Amino acid sequence: xxxxxxxxxxxxxxxxxxxxxxxxxxxxxxxxxxxxxxxxxxxxxxxxxxxxxxxxxxxxxxxxxxxxxxxxxxxxxxxxxxxxxxxxxxxxxxxxxxxxxxxxxxxxxxxxxxxxxxxxxxxxxxxxxxxxxxxxxxxxxxxxxxxxxxxxxxxxxxxxxxxxxxxxxxxxxxxxxxxxxxxxxxxxxxxxxxxxxxxxxxxxxxxxxxxxxxxxxxxxxxxxxxxxxxxxxxxxxxxxxxxxxxxxxxxxxxxxxxxxxxxxxxxxxxxxxxxxxxxxxxxxxxxxxxxxxxxxxxxxxxxxxxxxxxxxxxxxxxxxxxxxxxxxxxxxxxxxxxxxxxxxxxxxxxxxxxxxxxxxxxxxxxxxxxxxxxxxxxxxxxxxxxxxxxxxxxxxxxxxxxxxxxxxxxxxxxxxxxxxxxxxxxxxxxxxxxxxxxxxxxxxxxxxxxxxxxxxxxxxxxxxxxxxxxxxxxxxxxxxxxxxxxxxxxxxxxxxxxxxxxxxxxxxxxxxxxxxxxxxxxxxxxxxxxxxxxxxxxxxxxxxxxxxxxxxxxxxxxxxxxxxx
Amino acid sequence: xxxxxxxxxxxxxxxxxxxxxxxxxxxxxxxxxxxxxxxxxxxxxxxxxxxxxxxxxxxxxxxxxxxxxxxxxxxxxxxxxxxxxxxxxxxxxxxxxxxxxxxxxxxxxxxxxxxxxxxxxxxxxxxxxxxxxxxxxxxxxxxxxxxxxxxxxxxxxxxxxxxxxxxxxxxxxxxxxxxxxxxxxxxxxxxxxxxxxxxxxxxxxxxxxxxxxxxxxxxxxxxxxxxxxxxxxxxxxxxxxxxxxxxxxxxxxxxxxxxxxx
Numbered sequence: 001x002x003x004x005x006x007x008x009x010x011x012x013x014x015x016x017x018x019x020x021x022x023x024x025x026x027x028x029x030x031x032x033x034x035x036x037x038x039x040x041x042x043x044x045x046x047x048x049x050x051x052x053x054x055x056x057x058x059x060x061x062x063x064x065x066x067x068x069x070x071x072x073x074x075x076x077x078x079x080x081x082x083x084x085x086x087x088x089x090x091x092x093x094x095x096x097x098x099x100x101x102x103x104x105x106x107x108x109x110x111x112x113x114x115x116x117x118x119x120x121x122x123x124x125x126x127x128x129x130x131x132x133x134x135x136x137x138x139x140x141x142x143x144x145x146x147x148x149x150x151x152x153x154x155x156x157x158x159x160x161x162x163x164x165x166x167x168x169x170x171x172x173x174x175x176x177x178x179x180x181x182x183x184x185x186x187x188x189x190x191x192x193x194x195x196x197x198x199x200x201x202x203x204x205x206x207x208x209x210x211x212x213x214x215x216x217x218x219x220x221x222x223x224x225x226x227x228x229x230x231x232x233x234x235x236x237x238x239x240x241x242x243x244x245x246x247x248x249x250x251x252x253x254x255x256x257x258x259x260x261x262x263x264x265x266x267x268x269x270x271x272x273x274x275x276x277x278x279x280x281x282x283x284x285x286x287x288x289x290x291x292x293x294x295x296x297x298x299x300x301x302x303x304x305x306x307x308x309x310x311x312x313x314x315x316x317x318x319x320x321x322x323x324x325x326x327x328x329x330x331x332x333x334x335x336x337x338x339x340x341x342x343x344x345x346x347x348x349x350x351x352x353x354x355x356x357x358x359x360x361x362x363x364x365x366x367x368x369x370x371x372x373x374x375x376x377x378x379x380x381x382x383x384x385x386x387x388x389x390x391x392x393x394x395x396x397x398x399x400x401x402x403x404x405x406x407x408x409x410x411x412x413x414x415x416x417x418x419x420x421x422x423x424x425x426x427x428x429x430x431x432x433x434x435x436x437x438x439x440x441x442x443x444x445x446x447x448x449x450x451x452x453x454x455x456x457x458x459x460x461x462x463x464x465x466x467x468x469x470x471x472x473x474x475x476x477x478x479x480x481x482x483x484x485x486x487x488x489x490x491x492x493x494x495x496x497x498x499x500x501x502x503x504x505x506x507x508x509x510x511x512x513x514x515x516x517x518x519x520x521x522x523x524x525x526x527x528x529x530x531x532x533x534x535x536x537x538x539x540x541x542x543x544x545x546x547x548x549x550x551x552x553x554x555x556x557x558x559x560x561x562x563x564x565x
Numbered sequence: 566x567x568x569x570x571x572x573x574x575x576x577x578x579x580x581x582x583x584x585x586x587x588x589x590x591x592x593x594x595x596x597x598x599x600x601x602x603x604x605x606x607x608x609x610x611x612x613x614x615x616x617x618x619x620x621x622x623x624x625x626x627x628x629x630x631x632x633x634x635x636x637x638x639x640x641x642x643x644x645x646x647x648x649x650x651x652x653x654x655x656x657x658x659x660x661x662x663x664x665x666x667x668x669x670x671x672x673x674x675x676x677x678x679x680x681x682x683x684x685x686x687x688x689x690x691x692x693x694x695x696x697x698x699x700x701x702x703x704x705x706x707x708x709x710x711x712x713x714x715x716x717x718x719x720x721x722x723x724x725x726x727x728x729x730x731x732x733x734x735x736x737x738x739x740x741x742x743x744x745x746x747x748x749x750x751x752x753x754x755x756x757x758x759x760x761x762x763x764x765x766x767x768x769x770x771x772x773x774x775x776x777x778x779x780x781x782x783x784x785x786x787x788x789x790x791x792x793x794x795x796x797x798x799x800x801x802x803x804x805x806x807x808x809x810x811x812x813x814x815x816x817x818x819x820x821x822x823x824x825x826x827x
Contacts, residue, residue: 083810
């Protein structure tokens with residue numbers, strides 16, 4: 001029996017049992033236990049730890065604890081954890097890797113505490129080791145998950161950035177389109193303004209020029225003297241200025257693209273040859289120009305000025321496609337577009353005989369996407385400010401308005417061929433050439449009905465025609481003109497402005513007059529016209545036009561020529 | 566900010582000469598808490614933290630400057646000049662032993678005497694030189710640190726310094742001891758264990774005491790003997806203290822050994 005006062009009911013031999021119990025608790029606890037001297041030498045290690053590390057029981061005693069660690073653990077233990085333990089008397093939950101007898105790693109969490117005696121001296125250090133294999137695995141999974149999440153976030157961020165850039169591209173595209181639209185609207189507005197101003201100016205200039213001519217003619221009837229000579233000089237100076245103004249307004253109308261097409265029988269070879277110098281200058285020295293003229297080439301009925309513009313446009317495009325030089329070939333030949341061919345073309349093109357003008361460069365070529373849009377107004381592959389995006393559209397519009405067909409072939413890196421098919425003209429070139437200049441500049445006695453809403457202009461025209469000896473009737477609008485035609489059945493020529501007020505324009509008046517009075521001849525006049533007389537910007541066949549401002553001689557010649565046909 | 570503030574300098578004691586204590590790799594000036602007070606009666610005692618350690622200004626840490634021991638040595642020179650140290654005693658533990666040699670060679674007016682506790686000019690064995698570690702072991706250490714293993718960068722963080730994820734644990738464990746940014750500790754380990762300053766021992770004739778522990782795995786006795794053999798005016802004392810930090814584990818023996826020298 002012990003003298004400690006065992007609890008009632010305790011059996012003899014319990015002390016041994018208690019020691020056995022505690023020994024079992026120490027040896028087989030679910031964690032590793034170590035006792036060590038203050039400098040880390042192991043004095044006791046439990047079976048659990050020996051079992052983990054694969055050492056026979058008792059073999060750990062005498063080793064230093066840091067010797068059980070991998071190299072990193074050993075260094076950090078000596079430099080960090082031993083000092084920490086010494087300074088604060090413990091450390092907790094330090095993640096270390098123990099090395100087993102065979103060298104395998106055992107992840108553990110280590111707690112250490114110093115045990116001191118009554119004097120405060122360190123008796124031993126108690127080190128507790130928890131198996132942290134699972135925890136380490138979770139931590140690794142957690143780290144992996146965190147890395148994956150960070151990666152996903154980064155990917156998402158990248159995606160967002162792409163999205164932003166895609167949105168930015170979309171917005172930029174939209175802005176570009178809006179810019180194009182604005183540009184188009186601006187061009188339209190400038191065109192309207194220019195055309196309107198030029199139209200009014202033409203009317204005024206016609207009056208001014210007419211007045212000055214009248215002054216000149218009247219002066220001839222006056223006795224010559226210093227006063228009349230001064231008047232003569234002043235009048236001719238004024239006339240000179242007015243003519244220059246007329247030239248200027250013609251340019252403005254050209255800019256506004258409101259001058260009607262003036263189709264004439266054209267010999268394409270001659271036109272191309274005549275244009276060669278200009279084209280070569282346009283192309284520059286690094287690009288060779290070659291023209292291949294087809295033999296026996298037909299004539300075509302187009303506005304030669306616009307055809308020249310079209311070829312210059314194509315040459316400019318070709319030059320820009322050959323920044324490091326190349327060759328531009330312009331080839332002409334006769335062609336026949338058959339039924340099968342035209343059936344595949346989206347726009348209506350009648351089968352038949354055409355003159356082909358093919359323009360080929362050795363430039364960069366275009367891809368399919370570009371080709372699909374290349375005729376669209378404002379579509380351009382050039383930088384902002386380098387091109388209007390209208391060049392090919394203008395060519396396309398011109399060819400279509402001329403009753404022709406345009407086809408483009410292009411291969412990236414190979415070059416581009418643009419083929420312009422213009423309808424063959426059967427009219428002899430000489431028959432209508434320079435009608436105006438060759439016409440006799442004298443008057444006649446026929447009856448002419450002048451329809452013009454602008455009073456000054458009407459007075460001018462009627463004055464000229466009366467002076468030329470014609471019998472002149474006048475009306476300020478279409479309805480009055482028709483009434484006059486009812487009462488005067490001897491009108492030989494209807495001379496009418498295209499633009500007339502009160503719902504009946506020159507075209508309708510002409511149609512009605514012709515219906516009522518078959519055989520009546522019609523001469524139109526206009527400053528500009530996108531209106532009735534011009535069908536899609538092209539003069540209707542057989543229609544005669546005199547463009548404002550016109551001179552006495554021009555009007556006399558034109559009127560006489562029409563009356564004589 | 567003065568250099569003294571940047572290095573978390575603490576001065577105490579008084580005397581005609583200064584005794585400057587420099588901590589090594591791991592921990593901070595707390596390493597000297599059991600030793601430094603013993604010299605306050607005769608010396609102006611200066612304690613400081615290297616940049617990146619303890620209470621130093623972490624924002625002053627520059628990985629290029631501190632990629633080698635030269636950056637740390639220059640800090641010692643600049644700091645001691647600011648503090649007006651002349652003909653003082655430099656006490657350097659672990660890697661700071663060599664930092665002290667570098668500083669003393671460059672600025673001989675600063676220190677008359679050097680105490681090198683567990684010095685090592687080269688930790689890796691090479692061509693007959695015994696540094697204590699094979700190259701493979703040091704590479705394993707560095708690889709281990711670089712692998713960003715949870716055991717070091719994450720789980721060890723609350724021990725070495727406060728961890729944002731478990732602030733209560735970090736605070737409890739570290740108190741004011743051994744605060745170290747794990748990233749900086751990694752770089753300091755690289756600068757320390759890849760250093761080779763054996764040639765810098767050549768030509769140093771300063772009065773030097775080498776304190777060598779028994780069973781020091783970081784700086785084995787052969788290394789202490791090497792340092793002693795290279796320095797003509799040096800004395801070697803092999804202590805009975807074990808481990809790498811006799812200033813903590815055996816302060817009395819350390820103080821006694823130092824007092825035989827200074």
